[in-house]
Amino acid sequence: MSGSGARDDLVDVAVVGGGAAGLTLAMQLLGQRPGTRIVVLERQGHPVPEATHKVGESTVEIAGYYLREVLGLGAHLQAQQLNKYGLRMFFSKDGNQDITRRVELGHSVRPPGAVGTYQLDRGRLENALGQELATRGVRFLPGTKVESVDLLPGADHHRLHVRTDDGATRQLHARWVVDATGRASLLKRRLGLAKKVGHRANAVWFRVGCPIDVDQWSDDPDWHARIEEGRRELSTNHLMGPGYWVWLIRLASGSTSVGIVTDPDLHRFEELNRFERALEWFDRHEPQCAGIVRQHRDQLQDFRVMKDYAYSCEQVFSADRWCLAGEAGVFLDPLYSPGLDLIAISNSLITDLITHALDGEDVGERAAIHNQVFLLIAEGWLSIYEKQYALMGNARVMLTKVIWDTAVYWAVPGLLYFHDVLRHLGDRPDMVVGLARFSAASREVQRFFREWSAVDDEPRDQAPFVRFYDFDFMGRLHIGMTAGLADADLATQFEANIRFIERLSGQLVATVLEEFEAEPWNRAKREQARRWRADEALMALVEVHLREQESAPLDDQWIRLRPAGEAVGTGESR
Numbered sequence: 001m002s003g004s005g006a007r008d009d010l011v012d013v014a015v016v017g018g019g020a021a022g023l024t025l026a027m028q029l030l031g032q033r034p035g036t037r038i039v040v041l042e043r044q045g046h047p048v049p050e051a052t053h054k055v056g057e058s059t060v061e062i063a064g065y066y067l068r069e070v071l072g073l074g075a076h077l078q079a080q081q082l083n084k085y086g087l088r089m090f091f092s093k094d095g096n097q098d099i100t101r102r103v104e105l106g107h108s109v110r111p112p113g114a115v116g117t118y119q120l121d122r123g124r125l126e127n128a129l130g131q132e133l134a135t136r137g138v139r140f141l142p143g144t145k146v147e148s149v150d151l152l153p154g155a156d157h158h159r160l161h162v163r164t165d166d167g168a169t170r171q172l173h174a175r176w177v178v179d180a181t182g183r184a185s186l187l188k189r190r191l192g193l194a195k196k197v198g199h200r201a202n203a204v205w206f207r208v209g210c211p212i213d214v215d216q217w218s219d220d221p222d223w224h225a226r227i228e229e230g231r232r233e234l235s236t237n238h239l240m241g242p243g244y245w246v247w248l249i250r251l252a253s254g255s256t257s258v259g260i261v262t263d264p265d266l267h268r269f270e271e272l273n274r275f276e277r278a279l280e281w282f283d284r285h286e287p288q289c290a291g292i293v294r295q296h297r298d299q300l301q302d303f304r305v306m307k308d309y310a311y312s313c314e315q316v317f318s319a320d321r322w323c324l325a326g327e328a329g330v331f332l333d334p335l336y337s338p339g340l341d342l343i344a345i346s347n348s349l350i351t352d353l354i355t356h357a358l359d360g361e362d363v364g365e366r367a368a369i370h371n372q373v374f375l376l377i378a379e380g381w382l383s384i385y386e387k388q389y390a391l392m393g394n395a396r397v398m399l400t401k402v403i404w405d406t407a408v409y410w411a412v413p414g415l416l417y418f419h420d421v422l423r424h425l426g427d428r429p430d431m432v433v434g435l436a437r438f439s440a441a442s443r444e445v446q447r448f449f450r451e452w453s454a455v456d457d458e459p460r461d462q463a464p465f466v467r468f469y470d471f472d473f474m475g476r477l478h479i480g481m482t483a484g485l486a487d488a489d490l491a492t493q494f495e496a497n498i499r500f501i502e503r504l505s506g507q508l509v510a511t512v513l514e515e516f517e518a519e520p521w522n523r524a525k526r527e528q529a530r531r532w533r534a535d536e537a538l539m540a541l542v543e544v545h546l547r548e549q550e551s552a553p554l555d556d557q558w559i560r561l562r563p564a565g566e567a568v569g570t571g572e573s574r
Contacts, residue, residue: 011037011139012358014160014174016146016187018042019054020122020340021326022180023129025347026138027071033355039139039172041162046130046142051255052207052302053123058084058236058249058337061410061481062417064117066344076128077118082252084117085110086468087336088235089245089402090214091395096239096286099214100223103395105402105466106235108228114482119236121253149177149187153320176354180325188313188324195312199386201333202269203306204278205247205259209299212248212256212292226465236337239286242393243267245335246286255301258293261334263389264308275303309333312382316346316374319367321357323350330378333385336405342378345413345422349374352423369426377413377422380439383446390453396462396561397453400508403558404445406468407504410477411497412438418481419490430491434498444537445505451532452512455524462561471558473500499544503554506545509538511559 013029015022018040026038059067064084068074077083088106090099111117133140143165150159157173164170179187188194213233215224239246243266249257260272260281272281279297282290309331316329326343349370357363384405391398412435416422425432469475477497485493513532516525532538545554 009170009172010157011039011172011174013038013176013178013354014158014172015040015178015180015325016149016160017180017182017184017325017328018044018046018126018130018140018142019180019182019326020056020126020129021182021328021343021347022178023126023133023140024066024071024343025178025180025325025350026133026140027129027136028347028351029354030133030136030138031071032351033358036355036358039141039174040133041144041146041160041172042140042142043145044142045165046140047127048123050121050123050127051209051251051253051257053121053126055122055203055205055257055259055304056334056337056339057120057122057251057257058247059117059120059340060087060337061115061117061414061478063337063340063344064115065418065481066340066348067118068116070344070348073128076125080124080128080252081121082119082234082250084119084236085230085232085234086117086236087238087402087406088232089238089240089399091398092239092241092393093395096241097288099217099288100220103399103462103464103466104226105399105468106232107230107469108226108465108467109469110230112479112482115478119234119249119251121251121255124253146181146186149190151177151187151190151320151322158321175358176321176323178323178325178350178354179328182327183331185324185328187322188328191315193314193324195314197310197312197332197382197386199310199333199382200264200308201261201310201385201389202264202267203259203261203309203334204272204304205257206275206278206303207251207255207257207301208293208296209255209301210296211250211254212258212296213250214248217288217292238335239289240392240395240398241285243389244285245392246289247334248289259334266390269305269307273305273307275300278303310382310385312378313375315371317350317353317367317371319364323353325350330375332378332382335385336409338381341413345377345417346374348417348420349423366426370423373422373425376435376439380442383443386446387450388446391449394453394457396460397449397456399462399466399561400559401449403466403468403471403474404504404508407474407477408438408442408501410474410481411501412494414481415490415494415497419485421490428491431494434494438498438501440537441502441505441541444541445508448509448512448532448538451528455528456512456516461563463563466561471555473504473554502541502544503548504545506541506543507549507554507556508559510542510545511556513542 086107090102160172237248243263247259272278313329316324516529
């Protein structure tokens with residue numbers, strides 16, 4: 001505990017749960033407000049297993065920035081974890097016997113280090129965080145179970161009843177209590193704040209104690225020549241199919257994480273909820289991967305399952321001096337690796353809220369705004385996944401969706417987080433209005449993707465390898481997160497990004513409409529085009545695109561994905 005002579009049972013902040021959310025929050029709080037008395041209470045003993053501790057090994061840009069820049073963990077990430085070579089997807093084709101025949105999406109050059117991302121041995125990270133906190137004077141108590149929490153908003157301190165692994169019991173008193181217990185959701189259950197969501201999916205995963213390198217799945221020289229620098233095995237690799245995706249994540253410990261995520265309406269949970277059943281599922285849907293997994297089955301390290309995993313929450317922050325961090329509040333989906341992003345956003349808002357409160361400020365309004373901001377972001381991201389798993393077997397629609405989803409992530413939440421704006425949105429009504437426009441466009445486009453896929457599922461010729469930087473706007477938005485803009489310039493850039501996303505959305509609708517209307521003999525496409533033409537929200541987006549297309553042409557190749565000579569990507573030299 002920070003500070004000398006302080007009462008052992010009295011703290012400023014009690015963090016219940018010593019996983020990634022709780023440990024990083026304690027580090028951020030202490031960095032923001034040195035001298036804060038913090039205790040982290042973790043039920044599990046330490047150290048934890050390096051590779052098989054928890055799932056959630058892949059990060060994207062917000063989480064990478066949080067770990068590297070906000071928490072100062074750059075040395076650990078470089079020495080003990082792996083630099084990630086971006087997201088990579090392979091779409092189903094010809095029975096999935098030969099990876100070189102599958103349409104591929106990914107990088108061919110390394111992204112800039114300023115937007116670096118990582119693949120994490122979660123246990124290795126949490127062990128390092130626990131050790132670092134102890135050296136900084138934070139009391140980290142593994143092997144300690146919190147049996148109950150008495151929230152006492154009318155008193156100076158809440159009361160926690162804890163039991164240590166030797167059976168001893170005691171009470172702790174904390175001005176603030178943060179629930180970071182993950183899916184156990186201690187306070188959410190106690191306060192009746194659970195909220196169901198419309199997204200349903202299941203996951204199973206396991207680790208094998210050896211590398212799995214997709215580059216070794218073929219010796220085709222043309223396929224290997226696609227990659228100008230870097231290695232595919234360091235990407236978070238996805239094998240995509242109707243109603244499912246498989247992840248392959250290489251870890252610094254030498255292990256590989258393998259997961260299967262499915263829509264229960266298309267793949268019954270009982271078909272893959274045991275390792276042998278999962279192998280049989282692989283044989284049916286991903287036979288090339290199945291052969292690789294079977295080669296290494298003697299190195300199986302674990303096997304775990306999670307059914308119907310998505311959930312939300314009615315409230316995550318309260319001026320009554322409690323907060324829910326990470327998965328104690330919300331969990332959406334593992335696709336695009338948003339888990340540590342939500343931890344980064346949540347922890348940054350919690351840190352801002354608690355530091356102002358401990359400094360004597362009335363945080364009633366701040367708590368309400370931060371709560372609204374976090375839930376707005378989480379609920380907006382949820383629309384990316386709801387009823388979208390059926391699209392995963394449609395290579396063209398899903399490719400376009402991934403490009404759009406990635407562009408808007410870099411353009412809006414990424415830009416705001418890298419510029420530390422989210423905790424100041426209460427003072428930026430212009431940006432709140434922009435976020436509302438962005439959310440409205442996102443909902444319409446996600447619905448559009450579903451409707452497009454439902455009537456346009458015919459296989460077609462398209463580019464065999466799509467690079468993120470093949471499209472000029474992607475490289476610009478990606479590195480644009482790091483621009484370090486002053487407030488006035490940031491406001492201008494944010495408005496420009498919102499406008500660009502509206503335009504990109506309108507171009508998507510206009511392009512697909514043109515294709516559908518070019519086939520009047522296809523009744524399903526003709527009727528769907530008619531409905532789109534009558535949709536005021538979609539047509540408003542089309543108008544944005546048409547107004548700007550003549551003066552600033554925007555190539556539609558990101559939508560049409562025509563087969564062509566594979567031009568070098570437009571990213572800068574890295």
